[in-house]
Amino acid sequence: MRPPRRLWRSLTVRLALVYVALFLTSTAAMFGAAYWFGVYRPMLAEAATVQHEAGSLAALDRDSGRAALVRALKLRERSVHRRAFHALSLPDGRVQTANLPSWPDAAISDWQLLDADVSFLGTEQDYTALSVERRLDDGSRLIVGRDVEDIDDRDEIFSVAAAWLILFAAALAIGGSLAMGRAVGRRIDAVSQTARRVMAGSLTERIPLRGTGDDFDELGETLNRMLGRIEEAVEGVRRVSDNIAHELRTPLARLHADLDDLRNSEDEGERQRLAEQASAEAVRLQSIFDALLRIARIESGRHLAGFRTVDLSTLLADAIEFHLPDAEARGQQIEGQIAPGLTLEADPNLLFQAVSNLLDNAIKYGGAGTAIRVTALRTAAGVSIAISDTGPGIAEPYREKVIERFFRLPDTQGEQGTGLGLALVSAIVSLHKGRLHIGDAEPGTRISLVFGGATGD
Structure with a gap:
């Protein structure tokens, strides 16, 4: 098992964490977009509609009187698109007209969801009234609402689904990251193990390829070609070393023999011939070393070429x-x-x-x-x-x-x-x-x- 410090420095672990973060972020973004379009935006649209209705009804009371307002509220109950709710209470608290079962004692500042369940033939029908409040000129309270039970149901579904979705997404992200990390880790380990065997001296080792043509296969092919070139270069060095030893052995042996004979010879003519022969062998050796040095300098880029x-x-x-x-x-x-x-x-x-x-x-x-x-x-x-x-x-x-x-x-x-x-x-x-x-x-x-x-x- 990897030590904790080494574990956090692992590229595979960091990639897995990035994968989890991106997956959860993208899931949250998609869920948020769905909630916005499915719940929050429709709720805001209904709130704007009810706010407009409340303003119009308050203006009707001011311009045409209370009787006109009551008739409008009764007529509004017949809405077929969304069930309409209202409550009109006088300043002393007496209810003048209402079809809301209950409402808060405190004033509604912006808008509020109120339970508006209705019993019909012994069966309770669930309604949720999105309600707003207007204070009329004589101090009466006018509460106007519309049924948003379907939107509220979606909100509850989203609330429950969010918890399960987060758990499922987290499990899926972690599982996917572990699988990805394991796959990447295996490919990296294959490269590392091959490199260790090459470092140990086995130049014939090559990185195994899966034949998928993916990035790791392309990297493996490149590294295998590199290893092939290294093997050829090392073999070339070995071959050159063998050739150098072979080529230098003969002239060195002749040079050694000539110098040995020169040391033991007493004939002046023979000594002259041996000296010239030894000098020729030395010149040949010098030319070999000069040529090798020049080739090495040119191939290594150390030759200062006068282009x-x-x-x-x-x-x-x-x-x-x-x-x-x-x-x-x-x-x-x-x-x-x-x-x-x-x-x-x-x-x-x-x-x-x-x-x-x-x-x-x-x-x-x-x-x-x-x-x-x-x-x-x-x-x-x-x-x-x-x-x-x-x-x-x-x-x-x-x-x-x-x-x-x-x-x-x-x-x-x-x-x-x-x-x-x-x-x-x-x-x-x-x-x-x-x-x-x-x-x-x-x-x-x-x-x-x-x-x-x-x-x-």
Whole structure:
């Protein structure tokens, strides 16, 4: 059982209390409206009618005399819509004419309900007279009334019904709030329990869905997608950690062996060779750490990107010129089909690094005599850059994996490289809100980069 303080801080309990309050308030409002239209308003209308009648009769007495008033009162008794009542008493208390069985000794200030039951053939008929009083010029009391028994009956019914209605509404509201609180509490507990199991290390846990499509199902779907992304991220970290350990183990072992041999060797030429070999391994390790650090900084948003308007056409031409000697040394050709005047809001250094990595991969893995093509043009989506080659290409199962850190294609294991080039390209493209696509050039590989927000002819 929850402690009292925690219970009152519970959102479910507070929602249940709000539900009870709103339900009772709405019930009271509806009951009040029904009472107003069914009892109070008709009673006020009858009171206004009787007040008007009393005023007219008092004026008749003043203008035409007492005999005219008595005749009017007798004639009024014949009312068929509502039974009419009256009492006319002289200043000394003697009754001049009356059909009211009784009336109060004190004067009626506004209006008052009087019992006006009448016996007829041994049977008592219930009447309630809504009565008003006028003091005539000679001091006589004139009491005039109309039967409102039907309205008074409704008033009694409302009085009795109000008590039962309040009890029934309270029970219904409390029951409904408990049911609602229990339903909401179960859904919240399901989320909490799943979160606790995930915190305990079970990343495969997911929030159970009922398939109703309600708000809780939508929240559960969103949280499940989030948990899926977290699981993928953690798996990616684990995989990267394994890859880092695997990739660093070999160069570190070679570096350790070279330094050990260097320490034991007495031949100057051998010592020179071992020192150069150890230095190359250290450079390779340094390049791996630098690439990992750059990728991590870009993906975490800690890289201070120098975004500005970049002449993309010139940047691509410079990248081609930079890699052309390496391509020619392998008997390869690089052809550029770049639309003039293309500009892009980007970090020029990172963008040049991405294009350079793609050209380096095309040269390194394309094979001798490969034709490499760089195209760039403006499209409806922005600027599209494509680098394709006529080499062996990348098989379909590997096209999504090649952007993972340290992933190497099976037939490229012998080539020099860190396996971080495309991972860095992917991070740079994501930083620029672009899209990277690896496809088939038939033959060869085609890698496309699409960036939005471009301008130019």
